[in-house]
Amino acid sequence: MFTLYALASAPAKTNTLENILTLIGLLFAFIVILFLSVKTTQFVAKRQFGNSKATNFKLIESYMISQGTTLQLIKIGDKFFVISASKDSARLIAELPKDSIVIPENGVEPPKDFKSILKAFSKEKTVNQEEKG
Numbered sequence: 001m002f003t004l005y006a007l008a009s010a011p012a013k014t015n016t017l018e019n020i021l022t023l024i025g026l027l028f029a030f031i032v033i034l035f036l037s038v039k040t041t042q043f044v045a046k047r048q049f050g051n052s053k054a055t056n057f058k059l060i061e062s063y064m065i066s067q068g069t070t071l072q073l074i075k076i077g078d079k080f081f082v083i084s085a086s087k088d089s090a091r092l093i094a095e096l097p098k099d100s101i102v103i104p105e106n107g108v109e110p111p112k113d114f115k116s117i118l119k120a121f122s123k124e125k126t127v128n129q130e131e132k133g
Contacts, residue, residue, distance in 0.1 A: 060103060073101070 060080070061073040069086040071093070080101050082093040 060101070 056077050058075045059072060060075055063071045065071055065084075069084060072083050072085050073096075074081050074083060078098065080096040080098060082096060084091045084093055
């Protein structure tokens with residue numbers, strides 16, 4: 001009984017070079033898996049967005065009216081529609097005449113970068129501190 005315990009608890013003799021090669025192999029496998037996942041994601045994104053750009057449907061504007069429910073202004077061909085979209089359904093609200101729609105020149109407003117948001121926040125904070133002082 002003592003000999004089995006002694007053999008089980010004895011440290012295994014390992015080669016440092018073998019450990020380094022195992023680490024390099026695992027690191028290489030990780031990099032390959034990461035590369036393949038990035039390429040797969042890019043392929044799926046190109047395929048999905050490539051199909052959506054070639055259609056007659058265009059989302060002009062979206063407005064959240066409650067959690068999980070949005071009003072969306074969409075253009076289908078030459079006509080404009082307002083729909084209510086939620087997780088479970090989409091309903092037509094109205095068809096709008098073309099002359100009543102104001103579409104921004106560049107389509108959707110581009111997202112702001114973090115630097116401009118931080119700058120606006122710091123200016124607002126400075127103004128609030130000056131009003132208190």
